[in-house]
Amino acid sequence: MEIKNIPCPFCGCLCDDIIVNVEDNELKGVKNGCGICITKFMKHHVNAVQSPMLKKEGNLVNVSMDEAIEKAAEILKNAKYPLIFGLSTTECEAQSKALELAELTGATIDQLPSVCHGPSMMALQSVGQTTATLGEIKNRADLVIFWGCNPIEAHPRHFNRYSGTATGMWSDRSKRYIVTIDVRETQTAKKSDKFIKISHGKDYELISIMRAAIKGQKIPDNVEEITGVNKEDIENLINRMKNAKYGVVFYGMGMTQTFGKELNTDNAISLIKDLNELTKFSIIPMLGHYNVSGAVHVWGWQTGYPFSINFALQYPRYNPGEFSATQMLARKECDAALIIATDPVAHLPNEAARHLANIQVITIDPKFSLTALISDVVIPAATAGIEAEGTAYRMDGIPLRLKKVVNSEFPPDREILERIIEKIKE
Ligand code: SF4
Structure with missing residues (x-):
């Protein structure tokens, strides 16, 4: 028997297009899932x-x-x-x-x-949330920023199904600019249009400088010394953010569990609020479980x-x-x-x-x-x-x-x- 539209109970993407084949109460096959999903279904009885x-x-x-x-x-x-x-x-x-x-x-x-996204929840409680559905992002987003997260390896279908190469009604990979901000060049960074390498634990400083710059303040000359990111990259990113029709930031434990914790997320949500005075922007935590x-x-x-x-x-x-x-x-x-x-x-x-x-x-x-x-x-x-x-x-x-x-x-x-x-x- 083939059962369709099954949500995958593994990561926060909850991909709900999984097809499973069942015979005599035994799983015989899984379609559409990533490798993790197939293993989760096919080996659910192992070590039980x-x-x-x-x-x-x-x-x-x-x-x-x-x-x-x-x-x-x-x-x-x-x-x-x-x-x-x-x-x-x-x-x-x-x-x-x-x-x-x-x-x-x-x-x-x-x-x-x-032990992971608690700081995100604490930030939501203090400054609220500017959010969207993953479907909306697939259909509309023309600027996607992955900050301190690596969906290609941690949420394997996120990039193809919702955020990166996904084809929506009004947006697709050709119309979508993708930026990854991280301390190392991850697989997601390699698939992005731009990788911005930030110094470890300097998320709060970079976000604060970006918020000030969006409000017309000068970017400090020693910004690279403070954050590890050069002035030109910050200026280009801010311009892209201000000029995007529909932007989104996905953030992971690279932001929530580094120095600053909930203050990083608090500041990032505030950055998105500032951007919403100019355009449409959302921010979504990359929840693992x-x-x-x-x-x-x-x-x-x-x-x-x-x-x-x-x-x-x-x-x-x-x-x-x-x-x-x-x-x-x-x-x-x-x-x-x-x-x-x-x-x-x-x-x-x-x-x-x-x-x-x-x-x-x-x-x-x-x-x-x-x-x-x-x-x-x-x-x-x-x-x-x-x-x-x-x-x-x-x-x-x-x-x-x-x-x-x-x-x-x-x-x-x-x-x-x-x-x-x-x-x-x-
Ligand atoms: S990305 Fe993979 S593991 Fe995550 S919900 Fe989708 S199929 Fe499951």
Whole structure:
């Protein structure tokens, strides 16, 4: 059976034109996807958790789902300061249930932006957002700037489908000028019309100089010494930006996680606001995991906050840093953790990962991970977007419906969380 128009549950592009072939509940082929997408679908069962597990006498042993849920509920109920973390690669319905669980247990809940695009969210909260859909960009953009991001390698279809060589109604590659600003010549830079090499950590300075120049101020003579970019390149870029009919800046962790963090993004959004007095311009974060934006929206509606939310006082409090998973773990503050659809032991800094090994950990994940290995409870889940349907938000904030293309013997994350909530309430 051929199933069409499947969104790919991997990166923030959420390409929704994937075609899969399924026979006897087995995936036989994937069309239209990039290499990452094909691997995600075709190898979704590789290294999968085969049964719920509990740690007994130092070893993980297979148990029933009921036993694993009961133990998870007991750990969270008895914890003084639990942490719930992950959730950027699962459906919105699970993100909402996890928030309910955090409120019930007085936990801190955090998702992956606290280690990647958190500064983007903080900047949006302070200066707002000038945004557009990826479809609008494909159809209209005549100037595309990639700042501190490398879609050719990190979001493989972004360049061809939406921003670079994509052919839209009123724009195509021949009418589109592409600039990459980065500290090194990436694959995206090589496909661009112009590569501007900036000194590491000098984004804030360059944006400030550009904003001043757009408002008629003189570009300092020593600008190259300050930013690594020569005066002529800055003047040409500003002219292109002012004269574009429809411009867009896509920015990545090269801007959000370098010196200045949210102040860089704050300044970049303000630059785009300034440009909108002259022409039409948008700015969009290149979100990596496919449903970071979903948690931002869902938690935003429910608490007013996008990540790093604490319920210790039974109402939501927000303070990135104080309530960020990495810092809480590194400071050894939490005494239990529920990890959903992520692998912090493999990816967080050493001090944070070490603390996880010393507290009680519950992992809900379709795949067996390093975090599962150190967990006290491991609960397998259906993979969202392959074995379970749900909602996810694309990097431009457009919600798309994930589809179930094969069956799983395990429930989706939202059902597991619902059962833990019911057990705690009992
Ligand atoms: S670009 Fe991203 S969403 Fe699109 S097919 Fe590749 S991995 Fe999937």
